[in-house]
Amino acid sequence: MPDTDIDAAVAAHLRRFNDAVRSGDFAGLVATFADDAVMSFDGVPIGPFRGRAEILRAYQQQPPTSTMAAQSIEEIAPGLARVRFEWDGGGTGTMQVGFSADRVTELRVAFDD
Numbered sequence: 001m002p003d004t005d006i007d008a009a010v011a012a013h014l015r016r017f018n019d020a021v022r023s024g025d026f027a028g029l030v031a032t033f034a035d036d037a038v039m040s041f042d043g044v045p046i047g048p049f050r051g052r053a054e055i056l057r058a059y060q061q062q063p064p065t066s067t068m069a070a071q072s073i074e075e076i077a078p079g080l081a082r083v084r085f086e087w088d089g090g091g092t093g094t095m096q097v098g099f100s101a102d103r104v105t106e107l108r109v110a111f112d113d
Contacts, residue, residue, distance in 0.1 A: 026059035
C-alpha cells in the first residue's frame with residue numbers, strides 16, 4: 001500500500017467495524033474488502049471465509065456484539081499491520097490486517113484467553 005499511512009488505514013477499518021457493530025449492518029464494512037479477501041480466525045472453529053459474499057454472510061450469521069479499540073499498531077510489511085486490540089466488553093486479541101489499493105485483502109484474528 002504505497003504512500004498510505006497504515007495507522008490511518010487501520011483506524012478507518014476499526015471505525016467502520018465499530019459502526020457496523022453498533023448498527024448491525026455489516027454491508028458497508030464488507031464493501032471495503034477486496035473481491036478475493038480472506039477472513040480467518042486462529043483457535044476458533046469457523047472459517048476461513050473467502051470473498052465479500054462469504055465474509056458478509058459470516059458477519060450476518062454470527063455478528064460481533066462488542067466494539068474494539070486498538071492498543072497498538074505495527075506495520076509488519078508494506079500494507080500489512082499487526083494490531084493489538086481490546087474489546088469494549090472485555091478481552092483482548094491480535095488482528096493482522098492487509099490492505100491493497102485501499103481495500104482490506106486479509107483479516108486474521110486471534111483472541112487472547
